[in-house]
Amino acid sequence: MKGSELVVKALQQHGVDTVFGYPGGAIMPIYDALYGSGLQHILCRHEQGAAFAAIGYARAAGRIGVCMATSGPGATNLITGLADAFLDSVPVVAITGQVATGAMGTDAFQEVDVLGLSLPVTKHSFLLDDPSRITDVIHEAFRIAGSGRPGPVLIDIPKDIQTAESLFAPTLLSPEPEQAPDQCAVEKARQLLRHARRPVLYVGGGVGLARAVEPLREFLDQTQMPGVTTLKGIGTIPSDHPLFLGMIGMHGTRAANQAVQRCDLLMCVGARFDDRVTGRLDRFAPDAKVIHLDVDPSEVNKRRCADVALLGDLNRMLPLLARPLCISSWQAACRRLKEKYSWNYDRPGDGIYAPLLLHQLSNRVPDKTVVCCDVGQHQMWVAQHMTFDRPENHLSSSGLGAMGFGLAAAIGAKLARPEACVINVTGDGSFMMNVQELATVKRYRLPIKIVLLDNQRLGMVRQWQELFFEGRYSETDLSDNPDFIRLAGAFDIRGRRISRADEVVSAIEEMMGAEQAFLLHVDLDPMQNVWPLVPPGASNDEILEEQPA
Amino acid sequence: MNHTIYVQAKDCPAGLERLLRVVRYRGFSIKSLNMLPSQKAGHLDITATVDGSRPIDLLLNPLMKLYEVAAVERVGQPAVQVSGYSTHTA
Numbered sequence: 001m002k003g004s005e006l007v008v009k010a011l012q013q014h015g016v017d018t019v020f021g022y023p024g025g026a027i028m029p030i031y032d033a034l035y036g037s038g039l040q041h042i043l044c045r046h047e048q049g050a051a052f053a054a055i056g057y058a059r060a061a062g063r064i065g066v067c068m069a070t071s072g073p074g075a076t077n078l079i080t081g082l083a084d085a086f087l088d089s090v091p092v093v094a095i096t097g098q099v100a101t102g103a104m105g106t107d108a109f110q111e112v113d114v115l116g117l118s119l120p121v122t123k124h125s126f127l128l129d130d131p132s133r134i135t136d137v138i139h140e141a142f143r144i145a146g147s148g149r150p151g152p153v154l155i156d157i158p159k160d161i162q163t164a165e166s167l168f169a170p171t172l173l174s175p176e177p178e179q180a181p182d183q184c185a186v187e188k189a190r191q192l193l194r195h196a197r198r199p200v201l202y203v204g205g206g207v208g209l210a211r212a213v214e215p216l217r218e219f220l221d222q223t224q225m226p227g228v229t230t231l232k233g234i235g236t237i238p239s240d241h242p243l244f245l246g247m248i249g250m251h252g253t254r255a256a257n258q259a260v261q262r263c264d265l266l267m268c269v270g271a272r273f274d275d276r277v278t279g280r281l282d283r284f285a286p287d288a289k290v291i292h293l294d295v296d297p298s299e300v301n302k303r304r305c306a307d308v309a310l311l312g313d314l315n316r317m318l319p320l321l322a323r324p325l326c327i328s329s330w331q332a333a334c335r336r337l338k339e340k341y342s343w344n345y346d347r348p349g350d351g352i353y354a355p356l357l358l359h360q361l362s363n364r365v366p367d368k369t370v371v372c373c374d375v376g377q378h379q380m381w382v383a384q385h386m387t388f389d390r391p392e393n394h395l396s397s398s399g400l401g402a403m404g405f406g407l408a409a410a411i412g413a414k415l416a417r418p419e420a421c422v423i424n425v426t427g428d429g430s431f432m433m434n435v436q437e438l439a440t441v442k443r444y445r446l447p448i449k450i451v452l453l454d455n456q457r458l459g460m461v462r463q464w465q466e467l468f469f470e471g472r473y474s475e476t477d478l479s480d481n482p483d484f485i486r487l488a489g490a491f492d493i494r495g496r497r498i499s500r501a502d503e504v505v506s507a508i509e510e511m512m513g514a515e516q517a518f519l520l521h522v523d524l525d526p527m528q529n530v531w532p533l534v535p536p537g538a539s540n541d542e543i544l545e546e547q548p549a
Numbered sequence: 550m551n552h553t554i555y556v557q558a559k560d561c562p563a564g565l566e567r568l569l570r571v572v573r574y575r576g577f578s579i580k581s582l583n584m585l586p587s588q589k590a591g592h593l594d595i596t597a598t599v600d601g602s603r604p605i606d607l608l609l610n611p612l613m614k615l616y617e618v619a620a621v622e623r624v625g626q627p628a629v630q631v632s633g634y635s636t637h638t639a
Contacts, residue, residue: 115563119570124616127562144616298610 003131004029004162007095008037010138016066018042018057018415020050024070026110027097029162042415042444045436047074049408051081052434055090056412059395060370060420062211064145065412068095072110075156076117080402082152083121087399088232089209091150093141094122100160101129114156123151129158131166149296150209179312186320188308189291193223193321196265196289198330201225202248205232205398206270206294208391212314215322216269222322226334228256230271231398235388243331245338249277250534251380255337257532257540260285267291267321270314273303274399283539293317343385350500351525354378354453355385357504358425361451362386364508369393369421370413374406374430377459380530382425393420404433407450411437414446421449421512428454428481438491441517448517450493452484455524463529468536488519495519551580552605553624556595556612557587564617568595571615575608577601592619 001009007030011019018040023031034041044050047069054065065085069078075096085092099108118125124144126137134157141153193199201223207216213236220227220237227237228248237244246253248260260266266288271277278284281303292299292306293314300309310317347353358381365371371386373379373396388394395413397405410424431452441448455462462476485495495518498507511518531546558564565584572579577599587594599608605623613621 116566119563119567120574125563129562296614298614300610301604301606302610 001166001168002029002033002162003134003157003164003166004033006131006134006166006168007138007157007162008033008039009168010135011066012037012039014064014138014142016064019066019068020044020053020057020412021068022047022050022070022074024074024097024110026071026099026159027068027074027095027162029159030068030095030097030157042411042440044408044411045439046434047077048080048404049411049434049437049440051078051092051094052084052402052405052408053412053415053437053440054092054094055081055085055088055405056372056395056409057416058090058092058412059409060392060413061416062392063416064091064093064142066093066095070097070110071099071114072112075114076112079117079121080400082118082154084397084400084402084405085152086121086123088397089150089205090152091145092152093138093145094152094154096154096156097162098127098156098158101158102160104158114154118154118156121152122154125154125156127156128161131161131164134161134166135169149206178316181310181312181317181320185308185310186317189310189321190323192265192289192291192308193267193323193325196325197327198263199223199225199265199267199325199327200259200263201227202230202260202266202268202271203227203233203236204230204269204271205391207233207236207314210270210295210314212270212318213391215315215318219318219322223325224331225267225325225327226259226331228252228260230274230277231383231396233271233391234383234394235391238389239387243334245334247383249274249540250279251384251530251532253384254341254532254543254545255334257534257543258337259334260288261541263288265289265291267293268306269293269318270295272299278303279534279538279540283541350502352499352501352504352522354381354522354524354528356501357522358382358385360504361423361508364512365423366421368417369423370395370410370417372406372410372413372422372424373397374424374426374433375401375403376427376430377455377463377528377530378425378427378430378453380460381453403430406430407437407441407448408434410448411440411444411446414448415444423449423451425451425453427459428452428456428478428484429458431484432481435487438488438493441493442491446517447515449511449514450488450517450519451511452519452521453524454481454484454521455526455528456481457526459526459528460530462526466527466529467533484519484521493517493519495521497521497523499523550602551598551600553596553598554605554609554612555622555624556597556618557589557620558593558595558615559617559619560586560591560593561617564593565595567615567617568612571611572597572599572608575601575611576603577608589619596624
């Protein structure tokens with residue numbers, strides 16, 4: 001059997017049914033093996049789109065996403081996607097073709113040192129230089145990508161290895177060893193919980209990745225502890241939970257930030273004290289002791305020292321700490337915070353207020369809808385004003401903040417969960433970053449809804465220029481945007497453009513009723529800002545609100 | 550501040566490169582480096598003196614997660630073995 005056929009067979013052995021990619025010279029043998037193999041290949045129109053689609057697939061389905069590209073530019077175009085998967089801990093296996101082993105290191109056509117490029121953005125990477133190791137290496141790549149803290153793994157395969165003859169050696173799949181929780185640490189954590197008077201649960205994306213949403217919710221039911229989430233943790237705590245205070249951090253709610261600043265115990269679960277969460281670190285939750293639960297030892301004590309660290313599987317650790325707490329006065333205080341700082345959607349004028357539109361959209365989508373965001377103001381508005389019941393239903397490029405993520409991720413999500421409604425909420429800047437993926441939407445007739453919030457600006461940068469750069473709007477004007485409805489039309493995607501508040505509900509209903517892909521193009525006032533906001537470098541106590549006009 | 554660290558790692562392509570990258574990225578610089586075949590078959594013994602102002606654990610923990618790394622030790626301190634549960638992400 002040829003090496004290329006071994007690659008396809010090994011992928012199928014791992015249950016892969018869909019791969020995302022783009023062919024080219026150095027990976028042609030693998031594409032030849034894909035032909036007629038039964039493995040579905042989704043041709044994206046840029047390797048970055050293929051990587052983001054694999055991420056969307058992985059995150060929406062809870063499986064390992066697979067993408068592939070040729071050598072040189074194909075591989076370099078994958079790198080941004082791998083960086084996104086790395087920073088958001090998404091299990092992805094990327095396969096790149098490479099020039100033949102004899103040509104490597106000679107600056108051959110479309111040769112680049114992919115292994116070298118991959119080092120900072122992958123959990124691990126392999127250069128496959130022996131055809132007899134193909135099955136083993138692919139097996140190991142899947143094991144690494146999906147185990148512990150998930151992440152991307154790259155396999156670079158020279159062309160002569162793809163064409164060499166070798167034998168298929170089925171690999172026995174064995175479960176990962178389990179680590180028993182440290183009983184001494186468990187007892188210390190229980191003591192801290194017992195003595196806490198103002199505890200807050202701080203939930204990150206690690207809970208969803210560990211498939212520990214149910215134990216987390218059971219923990220909340222038992223403890224009735226007020227909870228906040230990170231951007232990636234959204235959906236982990238039910239949005240209607242009375243003690244869920246919202247997202248924490250730079251654009252988090254005032255209630256979430258105030259509760260964390262006042263707490264005497266912060267229980268961090270699957271989160272990493274990211275700078276966008278903590279604001280000024282030395283003033284973050286200043287009176288709090290910290291219990292940190294994570295699968296990754298290197299996150300403990302990295303930015304905030306933990307009084308107790310529990311390392312391992314959250315599914316095993318959370319039940320050990322789920323005990324009722326006596327914190328009724330703190331619960332009441334948090335409920336008051338939540339009520340005091342609830343969102344106000346009253347806005348004068350005929351224009352469209354983006355937070356209200358997203359709130360209205362959120363109220364009109366079916367259960368299990370997946371929302372894929374791009375990056376910028378609209379991303380923060382989605383996090384603030386749409387509600388989610390599961391973390392796998394809110395896909396956002398959180399750690400890397402990669403504009404152009406949303407449409408491609410929506411393609412992956414729709415293929416992973418064809419029964420689910422999939423919506424890409426994007427901005428005019430982000431949409432143009434991977435607009436070529438409209439061709440993928442057309443090619444596979446994917447009924448994805450696109451909500452394009454168009455303020456004719458790079459809105460988040462413009463907002464910072466207004467607030468922190470004295471209104472010097474350097475290179476953020478996009479008022480020469482194309483006609484997005486005609487652009488979508490070129491890909492046979494129907495759309496509607498709205499600019500008045502009284503058009504919003506009917507337009508949302510038209511979009512949701514469409515059986516095919518649909519673009520809702522929304523004109524916004526360029527000066528709309530995201531509030532509240534913790535200024536860069538400031539403490540979360542110094543949160544800014546919109547000033548009355 | 551200088552620290553001397555010992556790393557035992559599988560002898561495989563890009564292994565040393567990965568280790569050096571982590572040292573740089575986590576805010577340390579190499580002052581001296583010595584690498585020899587280990588008594589453990591297929592492994593290397595790497596001893597390095599690194600300089601940096603951050604706590605040394607911010608380097609040792611990511612090093613322990615590297616796929617190739619079998620053990621990390623701060624010379625003069627107890628060895629830390631990589632468990633079967635480590636996550637291999639640096």
